[in-house]
Amino acid sequence: MPGAPVIDEIDIGHDGSGPPPAAAAPRGDDGGARQPHREIPQSIYLTALTLALGTILMFFMALVSAFIVRKGLGGDWRPIELPRVLWLTTAILLISSFTVERARRLLSSGETEGFKKWWYLTTGLGFAFLFGQFQAWQELRAAGVYLATNPSSSFFYLLTAAHGFHLLGGILALVYVALRGIVPRPGRHIQPGTAAEVASVYWHFMDGLWVFLFLLLHFGR
Amino acid sequence: MSHEAHAAAHGHVHAPPQGFIRKWIFSLDHKVIGMQYFLLALVAVFIGMGLSLLMRYHLAYPGEKIPLFGSTLTPELYLSLVTMHGTIMVFMVLTTAPQSGFGNYFLPIQIGAADMAFPVINMLSFWTTFVSFVVLIAAFFVEGGAPLGGWTGYAPLSALGEIAGPGQGMGMNLWIISIAIFCLGSLIGALNFITTTIDLRAPGMTFMRMPLTVWAWFITAILGLLAFGVLLAAGVLLLLDRVGGTSFFIPGGLVVTDKAITNHTGGSPLLWQHLFWFFGHPEVYIAILPGMGVTSHVLSTFSRKPIFGYRAMVYALSAIGVMGFCVWGHHMFQSGMSPYTAFAFSILTMSIGVPSAIKTFNWLGTLWDSQIRFTSAMFFALGFVSLFVSGGLSGLFLAQPAVDLPLHDTYFVVAHFHLVMGVAAIFGMFAATYFWFPKMFGRHMSEGLGKLHFILTFIGTNAIFFPMHWMGLWGQPRRYSSDSPFAFMAEMTPLHKFITIFAIITAVAQLIFLWNFLWSIWRGKKAEMNPWHATTLEWTIPGPPPHDNFGGEVRRIHRGPYEFAVPGEAEDFVMQDRAPALAGKA
Numbered sequence: 001m002p003g004a005p006v007i008d009e010i011d012i013g014h015d016g017s018g019p020p021p022a023a024a025a026p027r028g029d030d031g032g033a034r035q036p037h038r039e040i041p042q043s044i045y046l047t048a049l050t051l052a053l054g055t056i057l058m059f060f061m062a063l064v065s066a067f068i069v070r071k072g073l074g075g076d077w078r079p080i081e082l083p084r085v086l087w088l089t090t091a092i093l094l095i096s097s098f099t100v101e102r103a104r105r106l107l108s109s110g111e112t113e114g115f116k117k118w119w120y121l122t123t124g125l126g127f128a129f130l131f132g133q134f135q136a137w138q139e140l141r142a143a144g145v146y147l148a149t150n151p152s153s154s155f156f157y158l159l160t161a162a163h164g165f166h167l168l169g170g171i172l173a174l175v176y177v178a179l180r181g182i183v184p185r186p187g188r189h190i191q192p193g194t195a196a197e198v199a200s201v202y203w204h205f206m207d208g209l210w211v212f213l214f215l216l217l218h219f220g221r
Numbered sequence: 222m223s224h225e226a227h228a229a230a231h232g233h234v235h236a237p238p239q240g241f242i243r244k245w246i247f248s249l250d251h252k253v254i255g256m257q258y259f260l261l262a263l264v265a266v267f268i269g270m271g272l273s274l275l276m277r278y279h280l281a282y283p284g285e286k287i288p289l290f291g292s293t294l295t296p297e298l299y300l301s302l303v304t305m306h307g308t309i310m311v312f313m314v315l316t317t318a319p320q321s322g323f324g325n326y327f328l329p330i331q332i333g334a335a336d337m338a339f340p341v342i343n344m345l346s347f348w349t350t351f352v353s354f355v356v357l358i359a360a361f362f363v364e365g366g367a368p369l370g371g372w373t374g375y376a377p378l379s380a381l382g383e384i385a386g387p388g389q390g391m392g393m394n395l396w397i398i399s400i401a402i403f404c405l406g407s408l409i410g411a412l413n414f415i416t417t418t419i420d421l422r423a424p425g426m427t428f429m430r431m432p433l434t435v436w437a438w439f440i441t442a443i444l445g446l447l448a449f450g451v452l453l454a455a456g457v458l459l460l461l462d463r464v465g466g467t468s469f470f471i472p473g474g475l476v477v478t479d480k481a482i483t484n485h486t487g488g489s490p491l492l493w494q495h496l497f498w499f500f501g502h503p504e505v506y507i508a509i510l511p512g513m514g515v516t517s518h519v520l521s522t523f524s525r526k527p528i529f530g531y532r533a534m535v536y537a538l539s540a541i542g543v544m545g546f547c548v549w550g551h552h553m554f555q556s557g558m559s560p561y562t563a564f565a566f567s568i569l570t571m572s573i574g575v576p577s578a579i580k581t582f583n584w585l586g587t588l589w590d591s592q593i594r595f596t597s598a599m600f601f602a603l604g605f606v607s608l609f610v611s612g613g614l615s616g617l618f619l620a621q622p623a624v625d626l627p628l629h630d631t632y633f634v635v636a637h638f639h640l641v642m643g644v645a646a647i648f649g650m651f652a653a654t655y656f657w658f659p660k661m662f663g664r665h666m667s668e669g670l671g672k673l674h675f676i677l678t679f680i681g682t683n684a685i686f687f688p689m690h691w692m693g694l695w696g697q698p699r700r701y702s703s704d705s706p707f708a709f710m711a712e713m714t715p716l717h718k719f720i721t722i723f724a725i726i727t728a729v730a731q732l733i734f735l736w737n738f739l740w741s742i743w744r745g746k747k748a749e750m751n752p753w754h755a756t757t758l759e760w761t762i763p764g765p766p767p768h769d770n771f772g773g774e775v776r777r778i779h780r781g782p783y784e785f786a787v788p789g790e791a792e793d794f795v796m797q798d799r800a801p802a803l804a805g806k807a
Contacts (some may be wrong), residue, residue, distance in 0.1 A: 040338070041421075043420050044416050046337070047338075047415070047419050048338065048413075051412045051446055054410060054446060055411075055447065057445050058450035059450035059453055060454075061451075062454035062455065063457075064495075066492055066496065069489065069492050069495075070469060070489065073487055073488075073489055075486070076468070076487035094745055100780075147461070147465050147467060148388050148467050151467070154461070154467040156470075160458070173470070
């Protein structure tokens with residue numbers, strides 16, 4: 001075909017992480033010089049996750065820097081008594097990082113039943129964490145500490161709510177991975193291994209972020 | 222395997238949708254989404270321009286009824302026009318068209334991809350932005366009207382509610398919500414741009430073979446990804462101060478319109494400024510970097526020469542991007558900042574002059590000794606360089622705290638940022654429109670009308686903004702709706718009239734553009750595949766491009782993006798995907 005581009009070789013999944021080059025069909029199999037499509041590499045999901053974590057980090061760092069500046073202004077800052085249930089929720093979240101990691105490894109070694117068990121357990125721990133955070137709010141509310149009571153409580157509610165909201169996104173990701181199943185799908189869809197990896201990296205990030213926020217609230221309140 | 226079967230098997234190249242709604246409204250095609258962003262910006266820019274005309278008429282003929290509008294402007298209405306003009310232009314025009322509009326349309330094609338990495342997210346990104354636009358415009362129609370606080374929404378007056386002015390009630394709430402929604406749309410858009418650039422480049426399209434347009438969109442997306450999250454956080458805090466009773470930004474002991482504010486204590490208005498400008502300064506580069514990319518691209522194409530110093534251009538773009546995050550304090554010299562801090566911000570700000578100068582000299586180096594083809598796109602690219610220099614040089618004045626203190630909040634600043642960020646960026650968009658129109662619609666815009674549009678706009682914008690430097694030096698403060706209380710300002714009324722007349726002329730010139738644009742879509746001269754004899758991938762496919770861009774082909778890239786006037790070649794340009802001649806054959 002005149003004017004058709006010269007293609008030296010078919011380069012599929014140039015990052016190396018893509019699925020097998022199923023698109024590498026023989027040349028000209030559709031009667032012309034038309035070359036097969038390139039697969040969409042699975043790496044896009046991890047790239048996008050990394051970028052999303054970057055922007056989430058910027059969002060929280062903006063809030064944290066506001067926390068530090070606002071506290072430094074002194075005057076009206078009154079430390080609040082942190083509810084003790086937060087120690088429990090922190091422990092739950094830390095444990096959930098181990099369970100999600102165990103699930104992911106079981107999936108990559110093909111033990112799907114074990115994967116499911118640990119994955120569901122992680123999802124349950126996620127809900128337990130959110131429930132515990134809600135209990136902490138209830139405790140503060142019962143003690144007469146509200147959002148606008150003083151800047152310390154404002155930041156407590158704000159940071160826990162913002163983190164909880166992001167963690168809820170993580171739970172949705174866990175549920176999505178569980179629901180979509182572990183059967184590979186053709187085409188541009190995210191593959192089970194990648195989906196589990198994306199969800200678990202996000203989960204670890206939310207875990208680490210919470211530990212950081214908890215320490216900030218504990219020592220900086 | 223047939224093409225269709227192949228597409229079905231591999232899923233990526235989705236079949237073109239047939240229904241109107243999936244094809245044009247909720248489209249997954251990056252080209253349609255790019256057009257949607259472009260049209261949104263086009264509507265927004267005419268609204269924003271209309272608001273500025275109302276203000277200009279009022280300044281030239283204070284107290285007189287404005288023709289077509291039917292009444293005079295109250296000071297409050299004037300301030301709400303200032304606010305909405307700034308917000309619409311910065312967010313809905315300068316952030317959408319150059320990046321999300323043209324970037325969406327041409328980034329995937331220029332890197333040899335069939336679409337963005339995440340088409341659904343791409344669609345959501347546009348519709349989120351659209352909702353944000355609707356919410357913003359709704360602020361005009363609520364009780365109290367649009368907010369008064371300017372596009373920077375400075376606390377504490379932005380945090381207090383209605384007591385701070387009629388538009389500071391519901392109007393301000395809508396403004397914050399609109400900006401927050403806009404942040405979300407921009408964040409997912411930026412994520413898509415970066416992922417696409419990193420993971421979907423065609424084989425052989427190394428980073429150093431990417432067109433400078435792609436580099437500019439890529440770096441702009443990184444800026445957006447890091448900056449909009451911070452603005453979102455600031456918006457959440459501001460909204461909580463307004464509706465949640467918190468005191469992040471509201472200090473104690475305030476008295477506003479003769480009423481003491483008793484339910485807030487201890488907050489810091491400066492905290493808002495820091496958070497806002499940490500976003501706000503990179504935002505300036507989000508507006509201008511895509512214009513730089515387009516200018517480099519167009520200058521090289523119509524000079525018939527490789528861009529001078531391609532690598533230096535890439536490094537300069539990156540340096541501007543990084544340094545853009547380190548200079549936000551120069552917006553706050555007036556805030557009582559420590560002179561040492563101000564000194565650091567000042568030095569860093571002036572350092573941005575270095576990569577900016579590298580870019581400018583490289584543009585001039587590209588033009589040097591070349592055979593320039595004076596197309597409309599080329600005129601606007603040259604205009605970009607001119608405006609970038611004349612607007613950028615005043616930035617060096619304002620970067621020095623000692624000079625900035627008297628000039629702060631005067632028309633000198635208005636002149637500076639309109640020239641360098643507003644008009645230059647718009648010239649970049651015009652260059653892009655005239656340049657890529659044949660690809661987007663398969664037809665040419667009228668070159669005659671394009672050049673007329675350029676001449677009127679170039680003279681008009683300079684006539685509008687150049688005198689403002691002198692007005693600023695004379696002490697004219699910005700955002701004042703009336704000169705009459707101050708004798709020294711009243712002396713400038715003739716200059717205000719001069720500016721207003723040119724504002725009207727410039728606005729009419731934009732109608733020429735609009736006519737040319739709309740008329741050429743259906744009636745323009747038919748364009749061939751590569752009418753400008755350009756080298757990048759979009760010129761290897763028909764215009765308008767097919768749904769999956771390359772018809773499923775994999776393009777292998779063999780060369781850099783600006784191979785013009787290569788010795789030994791029959792033509793003066795070599796396409797990026799042309800394989801080198803086999804050794805021995807020569």
